[in-house]
Amino acid sequence: xxxxxxxxxxxxxxxxxxxxxxxxxxxxxxxxxxxxxxxxxxxxxxxxxxxxxxxxxxxxxxxxxxxxxxxxxxxxxxxxxxxxxxxxxxxxxxxxxxxxxxxxxxxxxxxxxxxxxxxxxxxxxxxxxxxxxxxxxxxxxxxxxxxxxxxxxxxxxxxxxxxxxxxxxxxxxxxxxxxxxxxxxxxxxxxxxxxxxxxxxxxxxxxxxxxxxxxxxxxxxxxxxxxxxxxxxxxxxxxxxxxxxxxxxxxxxxxxxxxxxxxxxxxxxxxxx
Amino acid sequence: xxxxxxxxxxxxxxxxxxxxxxxxxxxxxxxxxxxxxxxxxxxxxxxxxxxxxxxxxxxxxxxxxxxxxxxxxxxxxxxxxxxxxxxxxxxxxxxxxxxxxxxxxxxxxxxxxxxxxxxxxxxxxxxxxxxxxxxxxxxxxxxxxxxxxxxxxxxxxxxxxxxxxxxxxxxxxxxxxxxxxxxxxxxxxxxxxxxxxxxxxxxxxxxxxxxxxxxxxxxxxxxxxxxxxxxxxxxxxxxxxxxxxxxxxxxxxxxxxxxxxxxxxxxxxxxxxxxxxxxxxxxxxxxxxxxxxxxxxxxxxxxx
Numbered sequence: 001x002x003x004x005x006x007x008x009x010x011x012x013x014x015x016x017x018x019x020x021x022x023x024x025x026x027x028x029x030x031x032x033x034x035x036x037x038x039x040x041x042x043x044x045x046x047x048x049x050x051x052x053x054x055x056x057x058x059x060x061x062x063x064x065x066x067x068x069x070x071x072x073x074x075x076x077x078x079x080x081x082x083x084x085x086x087x088x089x090x091x092x093x094x095x096x097x098x099x100x101x102x103x104x105x106x107x108x109x110x111x112x113x114x115x116x117x118x119x120x121x122x123x124x125x126x127x128x129x130x131x132x133x134x135x136x137x138x139x140x141x142x143x144x145x146x147x148x149x150x151x152x153x154x155x156x157x158x159x160x161x162x163x164x165x166x167x168x169x170x171x172x173x174x175x176x177x178x179x180x181x182x183x184x185x186x187x188x189x190x191x192x193x194x195x196x197x198x199x200x201x202x203x204x205x206x207x208x209x210x211x212x213x214x215x216x217x218x219x220x221x222x223x224x225x226x227x228x229x230x231x232x233x234x235x236x237x238x239x240x241x242x243x244x245x246x247x248x249x250x251x252x253x254x255x256x257x258x259x260x261x262x263x264x265x266x267x268x269x270x271x272x273x
Numbered sequence: 274x275x276x277x278x279x280x281x282x283x284x285x286x287x288x289x290x291x292x293x294x295x296x297x298x299x300x301x302x303x304x305x306x307x308x309x310x311x312x313x314x315x316x317x318x319x320x321x322x323x324x325x326x327x328x329x330x331x332x333x334x335x336x337x338x339x340x341x342x343x344x345x346x347x348x349x350x351x352x353x354x355x356x357x358x359x360x361x362x363x364x365x366x367x368x369x370x371x372x373x374x375x376x377x378x379x380x381x382x383x384x385x386x387x388x389x390x391x392x393x394x395x396x397x398x399x400x401x402x403x404x405x406x407x408x409x410x411x412x413x414x415x416x417x418x419x420x421x422x423x424x425x426x427x428x429x430x431x432x433x434x435x436x437x438x439x440x441x442x443x444x445x446x447x448x449x450x451x452x453x454x455x456x457x458x459x460x461x462x463x464x465x466x467x468x469x470x471x472x473x474x475x476x477x478x479x480x481x482x483x484x485x486x487x488x489x490x491x492x493x494x495x496x497x498x499x500x501x502x503x504x505x506x507x508x509x510x511x512x513x514x515x516x517x518x519x520x521x522x523x524x525x526x527x528x529x530x531x532x533x534x535x536x537x538x539x540x541x542x543x544x545x546x547x548x549x550x551x552x553x554x555x556x557x558x559x560x561x562x563x564x565x566x567x568x569x570x571x572x573x574x575x576x577x
Contacts, residue, residue: 050575052285088441094374095355096366114355115348117287118373121440126285126575135348218576220280227370229438229446237431237452240499244308244427244460247491252309252484253316 004104005147006205007156007164008172010179011077011217012191014163016045020057020078023158027143030054031133051079052129056140057155060218077208077217078155078164081106081127081140082195085202088226089119089128089139097136104169104205105142110134124201124223142206169205176209183209194219201225279510281443282576289567292346296339297433297563298462300380301455303335303387304430305463309488310390311423313481315416321481326397327470329390331463332426336384343380357381372436376429383429386422389413430459437566444570447510450503451566457496462559464489465534465552472549479543486548489555490538493531500527518569521561530558 024030031054032038041047044061051058058079065072083105090098090106097112098119108119108128113136120128120137131138143153151157156166165172176193183191190211195204201223214221310328313321344353352360356377359366368374393410395401434455437445445451464485471482504511514522534551 050285092368092371092373092439094366094368094371094377095352096359096361097355109361112352112355112360113349114352116346116356116373117289117348118371118436118440120285120287121442121445124280124284124441126283129285130288130348137348215278215283218283220283221277222280223283224280224441226439226441226446229440229449230370230372230435232449233435233438233452236449236499237435237456240453240456240495241427241431243495244457244492245312247495248309248312248488249316251487251491252312252321255318255480255484 002102004169004205005142005167006083006105006169006172006207007080007142007153007166008176008196008207008209009078009080010163010165010176010209011075012163012183012188012209012211013161014059014076014078015161016059016061016074016076017160018048018059019158019160020155020164021048021055021059023154024057024140025054027146027154028056028141030056030131050129051081051125051127051139053131053138054129054133056080056138062212062216064212075212075216077210078159079218080155080206081142082125082201082207083140083142083205085198085205086225087201088122088124088224091225091227092118092122094118101144101147103142103144103147105144105147107141107144108137108139110136110138113137122226124220124225140206169203172207176207179209183211278576279443279447281441281446281510282573284441284443285575286442286571286573287440289346289571292342294560294563294567296342296346297455297567298560299335299339299342300433301430301459301559301563302462302466303332303339304383304426304428304456305459305461306332306335306466307383307387307390307422307426308430308460309463309467309485311419311426314419318480320478322397323474323478324467324471324481324485326394327467328463329387329394331466331470333384333387333391336380336387336429340380340384372432372439376432376436379425379429379432383422383425386418386425389418390422427456427460431456434566437570442570443510443573444507444513444566447508448503448506450499450506454496454499454503454562454566457492457499458559458562461489461492461496462556464492465555465559468548468552469556472545472552477545482548483543486538486551489551490535493535493555497527497531500531513569513573516569518565518572522565525561526558526565529554530561531555534558 038047046061048055048058060077062075087106097109101107115136128137128139152166156164173196180191194210195207306328310325313325344350396407396410431452434451438451440446468485471478534555537547537551
C-alpha cells in the first residue's frame with residue numbers, strides 16, 4: 001500500500017475564489033445544476049450551498065460582522081469529503097461499492113453502487129449525495145485517477161493560495177502543526193486543527209485549520225460512526241422480542257373460561273352447566 | 274456560548290420516502306404474522322389452525338410487495354442483486370455489522386419461509402392437490418419450521434428500526450429504542466390483522482380472536498413503554514416533534530393507535546364492532562408510526 005494521502009485545508013488563507021470547485025467539476029465531469037443557470041441563494045457569495053453528489057468541493061462563506069458592519073471578519077473554507085480512517089459510509093455500504101484505496105482514501109465505485117442511499121445518512125458530515133446523471137451515490141474520490149498516475153488532485157492543483165494542500169498524511173500533519181504554531185505566535189490564538197487527531201474517527205485524511213468552533217463552518221463537533229448504535233438497538237430489539245414471546249406465551253397459550261366454545265369443554269363441564 | 278447543536282444535525286437525509294414507509298409497515302406486519310403463527314403452532318389450540326394459515330396468506334404477499342418496494346426505491350433497480358452478490362468478484366456481499374446488508378439477506382430468507390408456509394396453507398385447505406407436494410409439506414417438521422420462521426419474522430420486523438438507528442440522522446441515530454419499537458409494532462399490527470381475518474371467518478373462531486386481543490393488549494402496553502423510552506432518550510432532539518409530526522405521533526399513533534384500542538379491548542362485554550374498530554385503529558396507528566419515524570427525520574434538511 002502506498003503511503004496514506006490526503007488534504008490539509010488551511011481556511012485562514014482561503015480567499016473564496018472557488019477555483020477548487022471549478023477544477024473539481026471540470027476534471028470529474030460533474031454536471032451543472034439547472035442547466036448551468038444558477039439561482040442565487042442569498043447566502044453571502046455561496047451559491048453552491050452544500051456538498052452533494054455533484055458538488056465535491058464547497059467553499060463556505062461565513063460573515064461575522066456587528067450590526068453596522070464597522071467591525072468583523074470573513075471566514076472562508078473549502079469543504080470536502082474527509083476520507084475518514086473510520087468511515088461511516090464504508091461501514092454500511094451493502095454492495096461493496098465503497099472501498100478504501102491503496103492511498104487510504106475512500107472511494108465510491110459508481111459502476112457497483114445501486115443507489116440504496118444508506119451511505120448518505122451514515123456520513124457524519126453530510127458529504128454524500130445522489131448524482132442525478134448516474135443515479136448512484138457520489139462524492140469526492142480524492143482524484144483517484146490522478147493519484148494513480150502521480151498527479152495531485154485537481155482542487156489542490158488549482159488552489160492559488162495553497163489553502164488546499166495535498167500530500168502524505170504525515171507531512172500534512174507536520175505542516176499543519178507548524179502553521180498553527182506560527183498563527184498562535186502571531187496572535188491568532190483561536191487557530192486549531194479539526195480532524196488531524198486520530199481521536200476523531202481514527203483521524204480525517206482531509207483535515208482543516210479553523211479559527212472558530214466547528215459548527216460555524218458547518219462541521220459537527222462530535223462526528224461518530226453509525227455502528228455505535230448497532231449494539232444498543234439490537235439489544236433493545238432482542239429484549240422486546242423476548243418480552244413479546246412471554247406475552248405470547250401467557251395470552252395465546254392460556255384460555256380463560258369465557259373463551260372456550262361448547263366443543264372445547266369436557267363432558268363434565270357441560271353436564272354441570 | 275450558544276447551546277451546542279447535536280452532531281446528527283450536520284448530516285443529509287437519504288430521501289427514503291413513502292416506498293420505504295410502506296415497506297417498514299408491511300415487513301413488520303409479515304414478520305409479526307409469522308411470529309404469532311409460530312406461537313399458535315407451538316402452544317395453540319386445534320381451533321387456531323385457520324388463523325395460522327391466514328398468517329401466511331398475509332405474510333407471503335406482504336413480503337413479495339416489500340421486496341418489490343425495496344427494489345423500486347433503489348437509484349439503480351437493475352443492480353438490486355449487488356446486495357447479495359458482489360458484482361465485480363461474484364463473492365457473496367454480506368456485512369453482519371451493516372443492517373442494510375444483513376437485512377437484504379434476511380428479507381430474502383424470510384420470504385422463502387413465508388412462501389413455504391403460504392403453499393402449505395393452500396395444501397391444508399385442499400386447494401392444491403399435488404400428491405408429492407402435500408406429502409413433502411406434511412413431512413415438514415412443523416414446530417421447527419414455526420420456530421425458524423417466527424424468529425426470522427421478528428428479526429425482519431425489528432431490523433428495520435435498527436437500520437434507521439445505524440446512521441447519523443437526527444432522531445434515528447439519537448435513540449436505542451427504534452429496533453424494539455418497530456418489532457413490537459409489527460407484532461401488534463399482525464395481531465390486529467389476524468383479529469380482522471378472524472371476524473371475517475364463518476364461524477368466527479371466538480376463542481382464537483379473544484386470545485389474540487389479549488396478546489395485542491400486552492404487546493401494545495410494551496410498545497407504549499418503548500415509545501416513551503424512545504422519546505425520553507432523544508433528549509433535546511425530541512424538540513423536533515414540537516410540530517405537526519408530534520401532533521400526529523400523539524393523536525394518530527398513541528391515542529388512536531394504542532390507547533383507544535387498549536380501552537376497547539378492556540371492555541368486559543364482547544361486542545364484535547368494538548373488536549373490529551380496535552384492530553383497524555391498530556393497523557392505522559402502526560402505519561402512522563412508520564410515517565412519523567421516517568418522514569419527521571427525513572424532513573430535517575442538511576444543517577451544516
